[in-house]
Amino acid sequence: MVVRLSCGAISGVDAFRVDLEVDYSRQGMPSFVMVGLAEGAVREARERVLKALQNSSFRIPPGRITVNLAPADRRKEGTAYDLPLALGLLAAAGVIPEECLKPWFFAAELSLDGRLKPVPGALALALLARSEGARGVLVAPENGQEAAMAEGVETFTPRTLGEAVAFLTGNAELAAVCPEPPSEDRDDLLDLADVKGHEKAKRAMEIAAAGAHNLLFIGPPGSGKTMLARRMPGILPPLDREEALEVTKIYSVARLLNGRGLVTVRPFRTPHHSDSSVAIIGGGVPPHPGEVSLAHRGVLFLDELPEFQRQALEVLRQPLEQGRVFISRAAYAVSYPADFMLLAAMNPCPCGYSTDPRHTCTCSAQAVARYRARLSGPLLDRIDLHVEVPAVSYEELQTSHAGPSSAQVRERVVRARQIQTDRYRGTPCRTNADLSGRMLEEYCRLGREEREFLGNAVNALALSARAYTRILRVARTIADLDGAAELSLAHIAEAISCRVLDRGQS
Numbered sequence: 001m002v003v004r005l006s007c008g009a010i011s012g013v014d015a016f017r018v019d020l021e022v023d024y025s026r027q028g029m030p031s032f033v034m035v036g037l038a039e040g041a042v043r044e045a046r047e048r049v050l051k052a053l054q055n056s057s058f059r060i061p062p063g064r065i066t067v068n069l070a071p072a073d074r075r076k077e078g079t080a081y082d083l084p085l086a087l088g089l090l091a092a093a094g095v096i097p098e099e100c101l102k103p104w105f106f107a108a109e110l111s112l113d114g115r116l117k118p119v120p121g122a123l124a125l126a127l128l129a130r131s132e133g134a135r136g137v138l139v140a141p142e143n144g145q146e147a148a149m150a151e152g153v154e155t156f157t158p159r160t161l162g163e164a165v166a167f168l169t170g171n172a173e174l175a176a177v178c179p180e181p182p183s184e185d186r187d188d189l190l191d192l193a194d195v196k197g198h199e200k201a202k203r204a205m206e207i208a209a210a211g212a213h214n215l216l217f218i219g220p221p222g223s224g225k226t227m228l229a230r231r232m233p234g235i236l237p238p239l240d241r242e243e244a245l246e247v248t249k250i251y252s253v254a255r256l257l258n259g260r261g262l263v264t265v266r267p268f269r270t271p272h273h274s275d276s277s278v279a280i281i282g283g284g285v286p287p288h289p290g291e292v293s294l295a296h297r298g299v300l301f302l303d304e305l306p307e308f309q310r311q312a313l314e315v316l317r318q319p320l321e322q323g324r325v326f327i328s329r330a331a332y333a334v335s336y337p338a339d340f341m342l343l344a345a346m347n348p349c350p351c352g353y354s355t356d357p358r359h360t361c362t363c364s365a366q367a368v369a370r371y372r373a374r375l376s377g378p379l380l381d382r383i384d385l386h387v388e389v390p391a392v393s394y395e396e397l398q399t400s401h402a403g404p405s406s407a408q409v410r411e412r413v414v415r416a417r418q419i420q421t422d423r424y425r426g427t428p429c430r431t432n433a434d435l436s437g438r439m440l441e442e443y444c445r446l447g448r449e450e451r452e453f454l455g456n457a458v459n460a461l462a463l464s465a466r467a468y469t470r471i472l473r474v475a476r477t478i479a480d481l482d483g484a485a486e487l488s489l490a491h492i493a494e495a496i497s498c499r500v501l502d503r504g505q506s
């Protein structure tokens with residue numbers, strides 16, 4: 001007899017439907033064959049499942065067993081097929097009726113003693129179950145909150161195979177998982193009000209957040225670049241539900257949810273310059289998302305930017321341009337979302353102190369030039385703002401007031417973003433950082449005086465055409481923060497001041 005159950009396989013961060021078919025016959029020599037591009041852990045499912053059945057006091061009489069995972073031309077990995085396989089065997093051998101399995105999707109690993117264990121991608125699977133019109137999903141308790149975030153399907157979390165069978169056959173009741181209201185974890189976020197001084201850098205952060213611009217801090221060691229960067233997620237607009245689901249799906253597949261439901265705070269990721277490009281971009285076997293995807297809808301912070309390997313920086317180009325990464329290996333091709341804000345920091349010179357009045361810089365001019373040249377041009381091209389973060393003097397720390405709180409800055413950022421949303425509705429642009437070509441001309445029109453002023457600055461500072469474009473974009477954001485329709489001299493002057501690398505020496 002052939003029994004068919006619904007489950008799902010993960011590709012990237014989404015699930016596709018897999019039908020698990022079990023054929024069982026008492027005729028012939030007992031055997032167990034698994035077909036349908038099952039990889040690694042899936043092939044080992046047989047051992048785990050047979051032991052789990054035995055230890056849960058279920059008896060399957062010896063027979064010829066064939067298991068097929070359809071569609072057979074797509075790879076299936078991981079341990080999520082353990083539970084459906086066990087249930088399929090029970091139904092095929094006539095221990096439980098097949099009918100009771102029909103309305104459900106199943107995803108859980110089984111331990112040898114029959115307990116359900118969590119698997120990556122439970123939210124994606126629950127979303128698949130919903131789109132397939134299933135009644136609900138059966139997952140391990142640790143995956144319950146996550147799966148319950150897919151509204152519209154029921155989530156049940158039996159602790160053991162025995163409980164699952166009792167529930168499905170109507171011999172025991174289970175309560176459906178109630179999704180916990182997403183907690184606003186904003187308390188954990190560091191506040192901008194804790195940082196004294198650094199007015200210029202804080203203002204640059206506000207502009208970057210308002211226009212979704214990428215930002216580079218340049219300053220001596222210990223000047224507070226990292227401390228400032230960590231406060232960026234707190235001034236970005238809150239994640240909306242759709243974005244929160246996107247981020248949660250990524251963290252689920254990466255096994256980083258740890259039993260939580262929805263991720264509600266924008267991610268802040270800090271890969272180290274010694275990390276491999278696989279760690280940064282994703283990949284590996286089985287494939288997993290990299291730092292660029294874990295930073296999706298949040299911030300990717302690269303400290304000591306010139307220390308990163310050139311290759312690692314080159315691979316950032318695709319996500320920065322397309323908001324996604326595509327990874328092709330011999331065994332697979334996957335893509336992951338990777339739409340993040342790039343925040344980077346660097347010292348002004350190899351020793352770090354060329355802009356610090358309290359230290360003497362020991363670097364030769366050539367050494368400084370070589371150091372700067374390590375930044376990849378195409379990457380630098382994607383960074384609209386570069387500002388200096390000077391060492392704050394003791395006097396300044398004593399006298400300066402706490403600035404505005406992150407909540408106050410975020411309010412202004414949200415207002416400026418709303419202006420952009422309204423203005424770019426129906427266009428390919430979402431924020432000012434996306435402006436280019438004809439749209440840049442249309443939305444950054446300059447008056448005669450403003451054009452002359454910018455022209456003079458371009459000549460005096462020997463700015464490139466690219467720098468010109470970026471100044472206009474940033475000026476547009478500054479005007480939006482100001483609530484101004486037209487770009488003024490002040491907007492342009494401030495935008496120019498946020499481009500220190502254009503001036504050779506900072």
Ligand SMILES: [Zn+2]
Nearest residue numbers: 349351361363
């Ligand atoms: Zn130096």
